[in-house]
Amino acid sequence: MRETTPRPNNRPIILPESGSLDNLVKPFQIEGMNVRGRAIRLGTAVHDIITAHDYPQPLAILVGELVVLSGLLGSILKYEGKVTIQAKARDQAAVNFLVADFETPGHVRGYADYKAAALADLGSDASFRSLIGSGGYMAMTIDQGADMERYQGIVDLDGDNLSDCAITYFLNSEQTPTALRLACGLDPVSGHWRAGGIMVQHLAHGEEGGPRLLDRDEQENWRRASILMQSVKSRELLDPQLDLDQLLYRLYHEDGVRVFEPTDIDHRCRCSRERLLSVLQSFPASDLADMVEEGRITANCQFCNRHYEFSPEDIGL
Ligand SMILES: [Zn+2]
Structure with a gap:
């Protein structure tokens, strides 16, 4: 459990040492x-x-x-x-x-x-x-x-x-x-x-x-x-x-x-190859077949734009 709400008894930290002023x-x-x-x-x-x-x-x-x-x-x-x-x-x-x-x-x-x-x-x-x-x-x-x-x-x-x-x-x-x-x-x-x-x-x-x-x-x-x-x-x-x-x-x-x-x-994005694979595997096989280009199915994460590539075998086609 993590407490992030300030409580009156919390010791105040004034000017704490920190590596960066950002993020x-x-x-x-x-x-x-x-x-x-x-x-x-x-x-x-x-x-x-x-x-x-x-x-x-x-x-x-x-x-x-x-x-x-x-x-x-x-x-x-x-x-x-x-x-x-x-x-x-x-x-x-x-x-x-x-x-x-x-x-x-x-x-x-x-x-x-x-x-x-x-x-x-x-x-x-x-x-x-x-x-x-x-x-x-x-x-x-x-x-x-x-x-x-x-x-x-x-x-x-x-x-x-x-x-x-x-x-x-x-x-x-x-x-x-x-x-x-x-x-x-x-x-x-x-x-x-x-x-x-x-x-x-x-x-x-x-x-x-x-x-x-x-x-x-x-x-x-x-x-x-x-x-x-x-x-x-x-x-x-x-x-x-x-x-x-x-x-x-x-x-x-x-x-x-x-x-x-x-x-x-x-x-930090939560996308992963496994996560995308399970999304793709939920599509109908005919749709997946249409997505194959030059022997690969490619997809980008809509959040972080990371590029993923799969072979038809990866997806079970
Ligand atoms: Zn992502």
């Missing part, structure tokens, strides 16, 4: 407030996900942001499991769907399906709304193994950006006031994709499942914590020179911020 998520708590949060920073993990498919810029940003969101949500898991976020647009949208998932302890992956010509027509700085169109939805699935119930929450994709949609999800599905920012962009120096995010949530004050008790002081604290969080700039979330401790200090030094041990994140 990690850090829980934190603001002193004197019932507010907890998480900050995430991705370097190579998100660069690998985006460049595996060479997505056009506006879609690359969206994929990166969705991976960040999966990292923020997934790192809250108390037990082994996974979080999957799927964003599905209506038929007429340039982007068909996006998916990102997080598997404990910290593996992320993601991909997008889109209409190349329609996306090119939208240009390089297409907005979230123009990419997704109207009438889409986002589903978040939390799966914590066989003994735990699978949970799924759904929210309409009708915000101006992915952050807004996620905030609505937290309000509707978990009744948790949440402020959240996501960012993804190309680093001008290295030319590599980077992504980052931060979220703060107001901790439940009432009993589990009961009404949330927000007295005046609490409301003022929450307002202050969320406004300070909103002041973060996208470039700060992405800056390779600014580590997350510095960023959190910048935002919350007046109140004091307690930073907990980070979780390392990496890009």
Whole structure:
């Protein structure tokens, strides 16, 4: 069992030694407030996900942001499991769907399906709304193994950006006031994709499942914590020179911020030759026969784009 949720008795770890400023998520708590949060920073993990498919810029940003969101949500898991976020647009949208998932302890992956010509027509700085169109939805699935119930929450994709949609999800599905920012962009120096995010949530004050008790002081604290969080700039979330401790200090030094041990994140796909083989073997033999080209059946993983080749004998033809 793995505990990732910060508890009041956890010893705070301030400025822990770490090899890299990237590919990690850090829980934190603001002193004197019932507010907890998480900050995430991705370097190579998100660069690998985006460049595996060479997505056009506006879609690359969206994929990166969705991976960040999966990292923020997934790192809250108390037990082994996974979080999957799927964003599905209506038929007429340039982007068909996006998916990102997080598997404990910290593996992320993601991909997008889109209409190349329609996306090119939208240009390089297409907005979230123009990419997704109207009438889409986002589903978040939390799966914590066989003994735990699978949970799924759904929210309409009708915000101006992915952050807004996620905030609505937290309000509707978990009744948790949440402020959240996501960012993804190309680093001008290295030319590599980077992504980052931060979220703060107001901790439940009432009993589990009961009404949330927000007295005046609490409301003022929450307002202050969320406004300070909103002041973060996208470039700060992405800056390779600014580590997350510095960023959190910048935002919350007046109140004091307690930073907990980070979780390392990496890009890891769950595809394997065996897994793909069992998928192929479920196809009708006639379909498989049609897939043979030059004596081989080839397939690429839709997530990581890894290439697999099989002989007809491998599949039992
Ligand atoms: Zn894969």
